[in-house]
Amino acid sequence: xxxxxxxxxxxxxxxxxxxxxxxxxxxxxxxxxxxxxxxxxxxxxxxxxxxxxxxxxxxxxxxxxxxxxxxxxxxxxxxxxxxxxxxxxxxxxxxxxxxxxxxxxxxxxxxxxxxxxxxxxxxxxxxxxxxxxxxxxxxxxxxxxxxxxxxxxxxxxxxxxxxxxxxxxxxxxxxxxxxxxxxxxxxxxxxxxxxxxxxxxxxxxxxxxxxxxxxxxxxxxxxxxxxxxxxxxxxxxxxxxxxxxxxxxxxxxxxxxxxxxxxxxxxxxxxxxxxxxxxxxxxxxxxxxxxxxxxxxxxxxxxxxxxxxxxxxxxxxxxxxxxxxx
Amino acid sequence: xxxxxxxxxxxxxxxxxxxxxxxxxxxxxxxxxxxxxxxxxxxxxxxxxxxxxxxxxxxxxxxxxxxxxxxxxxxxxxxxxxxxxxxxxxxxxxxxxxxxxxxxxxxxxxxxxxxxxxxxxxxxxxxxxxxxxxxxxxxxxxxxxxxxxxxxxxxxxxxxxxxxxxxxxxxxxxxxxxxxxxxxxxxxxxxxxxxxxxxxxxxxxxxxxxxxxxxxxxxxxxxxxxxxxxxxxxxxxxxxxxx
Numbered sequence: 001x002x003x004x005x006x007x008x009x010x011x012x013x014x015x016x017x018x019x020x021x022x023x024x025x026x027x028x029x030x031x032x033x034x035x036x037x038x039x040x041x042x043x044x045x046x047x048x049x050x051x052x053x054x055x056x057x058x059x060x061x062x063x064x065x066x067x068x069x070x071x072x073x074x075x076x077x078x079x080x081x082x083x084x085x086x087x088x089x090x091x092x093x094x095x096x097x098x099x100x101x102x103x104x105x106x107x108x109x110x111x112x113x114x115x116x117x118x119x120x121x122x123x124x125x126x127x128x129x130x131x132x133x134x135x136x137x138x139x140x141x142x143x144x145x146x147x148x149x150x151x152x153x154x155x156x157x158x159x160x161x162x163x164x165x166x167x168x169x170x171x172x173x174x175x176x177x178x179x180x181x182x183x184x185x186x187x188x189x190x191x192x193x194x195x196x197x198x199x200x201x202x203x204x205x206x207x208x209x210x211x212x213x214x215x216x217x218x219x220x221x222x223x224x225x226x227x228x229x230x231x232x233x234x235x236x237x238x239x240x241x242x243x244x245x246x247x248x249x250x251x252x253x254x255x256x257x258x259x260x261x262x263x264x265x266x267x268x269x270x271x272x273x274x275x276x277x278x279x280x281x282x283x284x285x286x287x288x289x290x291x292x293x294x295x296x297x298x299x300x301x302x303x304x305x306x307x308x309x310x311x312x313x314x315x316x317x318x319x320x321x322x323x324x325x326x
Numbered sequence: 327x328x329x330x331x332x333x334x335x336x337x338x339x340x341x342x343x344x345x346x347x348x349x350x351x352x353x354x355x356x357x358x359x360x361x362x363x364x365x366x367x368x369x370x371x372x373x374x375x376x377x378x379x380x381x382x383x384x385x386x387x388x389x390x391x392x393x394x395x396x397x398x399x400x401x402x403x404x405x406x407x408x409x410x411x412x413x414x415x416x417x418x419x420x421x422x423x424x425x426x427x428x429x430x431x432x433x434x435x436x437x438x439x440x441x442x443x444x445x446x447x448x449x450x451x452x453x454x455x456x457x458x459x460x461x462x463x464x465x466x467x468x469x470x471x472x473x474x475x476x477x478x479x480x481x482x483x484x485x486x487x488x489x490x491x492x493x494x495x496x497x498x499x500x501x502x503x504x505x506x507x508x509x510x511x512x513x514x515x516x517x518x519x520x521x522x523x524x525x526x527x528x529x530x531x532x533x534x535x536x537x538x539x540x541x542x543x544x545x546x547x548x549x550x551x552x553x554x555x556x557x558x559x560x561x562x563x564x565x566x567x568x569x
Contacts, residue, residue, distance in 0.1 A: 001440070068434020068454025075431055076412035085437050086412035150410070153443040153517060221516045222443065228395060229511045229525055232384045238392070241346070241378035244371040247448040251439065317514065318445025321380060321397060 017055030019174015046106035271302025331522035341394030348483035400521030
């Protein structure tokens with residue numbers, strides 16, 4: 001497929017936003033049961049959720065560039081019964097709304113304690129909203145992944161690994177940002193987030209490698225024989241019916257060399273997994289917040305390459321019909 | 327239930343592209359708006375087309391065969407492009423099975439083009455909506471046209487009658503008979519899309535001549551040869567005389 005940069009930015013940006021919100025909310029829920037110290041509502045929880053919201057909004061803006069008729073985008077919420085894209089169109093504003101409410105409740109201190117257990121654990125109103133937000137966030141990850149995993153013709157995508165990778169890669173990038181953010185605003189959470197970032201990064205590395213290995217050994221169901229219905233092992237296209245390009249030649253192929261594809265694969269593997277982890281721990285050891293932020297920036301650039309590769313690697317069966325200009 | 331569709335006879339198609347041009351001509355002139363056509367006489371022309379004729383070579387020289395292969399929307403009975411549409415712009419008509427796009431609802435997200443394994447959906451670069459073969463739905467029911475012309479423009483244009491049009495659910499229709507009797511098949515059956523359009527394969531006309539047809543079993547000459555006298559034993563004049 002031809003990687004559209006609008007979609008590359010959409011999926012990576014909302015991944016960061018969702019991950020960062022999950023990180024901030026994880027921090028709060030640990031503190032509710034007194035496993036972590038409670039942080040400042042405005043500085044940490046409120047601002048963190050607002051930054052997450054910023055990433056979600058940026059993703060939404062990027063997505064608009066993918067649409068031919070963005071003024072009709074509201075219609076996309078109507079077919080949620082059958083279309084994962086429609087479900088995403090509903091889930092994304094739902095996440096944004098809940099993150100926004102979560103943020104302003106922290107900002108303005110609208111945080112009544114609903115219930116206190118005998119052990120001292122507190123159920124606050126923000127926790128309830130945050131839980132809803134976390135559920136919506138996971139639903140959004142599912143929708144985003146399923147948009148790709150549900151297209152059975154694109155065999156590189158049609159696997160549960162696609163959904164798992166969207167979930168883990170997004171969460172990973174959000175937690176990496178949370179480490180840097182905590183180092184500025186809540187230094188006592190840095191270690192907590194760093195451990196989680198490491199765990200999620202390792203998990204994401206395993207599942208992303210699993211999908212790369214799977215896609216290396218993929219057996220395509222369609223062939224020239226099934227595309228034309230002609231039973232002969234030697235079929236060559238002599239003409240695709242036109243000399244100039246068309247949507248068929250532009251939208252379904254990355255137009256890059258095999259060498260480029262190979263290089264970008266290794267680049268993203270390095271930029272997404274080992275290098276950010278190295279920078280993050282180096283920043284923690286030296287107590288330098290900027291190095292931790294650098295870890296996130298490197299990882300985000302790596303994720304852009306990863307997402308580009310994800311799209312480019314998918315081989316659409318329609319390409320069987322468009323092989324020769326003549 | 328009716329399912330209108332095309333049957334394309336690969337044995338007859340000569341690859342003249344008349345269906346391509348008449349399709350574009352009819353559909354770009356209709357009330358649904360033009361199909362974009364950029365740089366048509368320039369270096370790299372591009373534009374929206376509902377129908378294309380491709381050419382393939384089957385076999386290895388000298389045993390090759392040229393196959394001209396017209397390709398347009400197959401109006402699948404289970405169209406994968408319809409459920410993925412987030413707006414409901416992509417739909418399949420209940421009454422005749424034609425798969426259409428509502429140009430007023432389409433947001434141009436291209437998701438349906440990903441979900442079509444045949445690559446027959448294109449975004450119109452000017453109108454920014456998805457377009458595809460409509461089976462000339464604006465001809466089929468137009469009572470101002472003579473009845474013989476109420477069929478797709480490509481079918482009207484085909485000089486060799488390689489394109490048949492009709493209801494593939496009616497077992498006695500011309501298309502159903504052609505599919506049944508001439509080995510009609512669907513493209514990429516592995517995806518379960520159940521395309522309504524079918525293709526008829528190339529058919530070889532072979533002359534079968536039995537040996538009996540070259541040599542009469544009751545040829546009187548054969549009879550005579552069989553009754554030649556046995557060769558004479560002992561020396562004959564030829565053995566001793568050189569003339």
